[in-house]
Amino acid sequence: MINNWTFGQRVAGGYAVMIGFAIIVSVIAVYALRAVVESKDRVITHDAQVLIEAERLQAASEAASSAVRGYLIAREQRSLDSLRTARSELTTIFGRLQSLADADEERRLLSAVERASETHRQVTDEIIMLGRTDARAEVIERVFEDKVFPARDRFRDSISSLVTHEQRQLEQEKQAATDAARNAIVLLAIITLVAVLFAIVVAVALSRSLGRQIGTAVGQVQSSSAELQSAANQQATGAKEQATAMNEITTTISELLATSRQIAESAQRVAGVAEQTVGAARTGDLTVQKANDAIGAIRRQVDLIVSHMLELGKKSQQIGAVLDIVSELAEQTNILAINATIEAAGAGDSGKRFAVVADEIRKLADRVAGSTKEIRGLIDDVRGAVNTTVMQTETGSKAVDAGGRQFVEVAASFKQIVALVSTTTEAAREIELSTKQQSTAVEQVNVAIANVAQATKETEASSGQTLQTASQLATLSRELLRLVQPQAIVHSAH
């Protein structure tokens, strides 16, 4: 992770560690000074004060004893006043000592002093009462010996014990403060030594690491500057080719601009033609509708023709029936004529004239029969023609229907053509508009290409500057390498 740190990060890290050590040293020093000061303050503010108050207590007790003795000796009110003052002083001192006492031993010794003081006060009050009653000196002396002196001694002893305790406490606190100061000094010296050693290690490591890193970077800068030189050369070549290409692009774009204008004009003409086509298609639609009506009329006529043809066929059948009768009559006439001929033949010479007439009748009947055959043939032809005509008319009617449907499709196609041509018109207009926009865009592109060509020339110039800068960079990197790794320069020189 540290290997990935930058130069600044490493230096900042080293300084941060050093600052950390300085802060630790300062904190420890401050803590040690505060501990020493607190010890000394405690010695001064607490132990010395308690000792002073104990001394004052001792002095007040002595003053009280002196006032009692003075009253017993002189019986003066002034001694009682002194006694009251001394007792008041004792009460005040007791109050301050109680506020200062913070240890159990101190409170116990102070309680013992208070109890001794109270006992001494009761005894002194008793002897003062005796003195006011004018008791005898022996009694007073005895009370003195029996009560006051022991009480005074206990009072003194208790105060002495307190004083001794406080003196001992004072000495202990002084020694503790001195020890704390000494320990702080030793700790500070050790930490300072450690910080100095760490600073030396960090300085050496940073020097080696940064030298190696900067050397590597400078090597890379050298190779990069060489690549930059070749790249600058290539860039200069490329810029020249780009300038040539830009000229060709400018020519092409000029042609493109002319073509776009031609397209716009063509699109305009297409739109005009499309509008004319719409008109023609609408006219064609009307024509198709008229033709459709005409086809309907033709269809009705065809139906009428079919009806007439069928009627003609029926009439032909009727003619055929009549012709059958005529044919039969001719046949019967023929038979009669032949029989008349036969009879005439049987009549001999007298029947010859009858035979001639009969023969004429027979010939006539033969001709009638022949004519009926021809008529039958003609009627058959007529019926065949009628059937053919009916079939062809039906075929024609179907063709007319198909034509009508095709006309409907043609009409639909014309409508579709109208719609499509409208779409074409819109598309042509859009093409015209788009082509105009395209022309504008191409002009803008032309301007931009000119700018690019200018930029290419500038690039060509700047690539020369880049080449020069790359050379200077290579020189600088060698000098920098010489600064950080002189041995590398020597090796490379060799």
Add this chain to the structure above:
Amino acid sequence: MSGNQAQLTGRAEALREAFDRSFAQPPALEAVRTENLLAIRVVGNPYALRVAEIAGLFADKAVVPVPSAVPELLGVSGLRGAIVPVYDLAALLGYPARAEARWMVLARSREALALAFGMFEGQLVVSLQDAISTAGERPRERGAVRAAGGLRPIVHLPTVLDDIHKRVEATRSNRKEA
């Protein structure tokens, strides 16, 4: 169409002239000897009958079949108020299948007898020069006549009637012997 109409009109005009001419001209005396024949077809084959051997021509007459031992007898028919036996000419001429016989002729003979055949084509008036004698091979056919359709055999009705009489007689004698 107009051409056909003109043709028809022309034919009608020719008919009318021929009809009028037949009444206007004197009776034609035959310069050459002619013979009247009836052109018929038996089972599709052309034949001719001499008018002189015929007593009458009939068509579509009802023939009532009667049982007979003579297979050529079709039946009997009422002709000119008499019941006349009708024989099949095709069978008599030796044709095996009995064809439809719409026409019949009444033979000129002692006994009334009719012969039925399939088709009557018309009357032929031919000169005797056109008649060819071919007697010998077929006894029922005496000669032939050269007409428009080629040679037409002439059926000799007396021979045919004799055959019928012989058959009838043979049948009667067979029946008597039986």
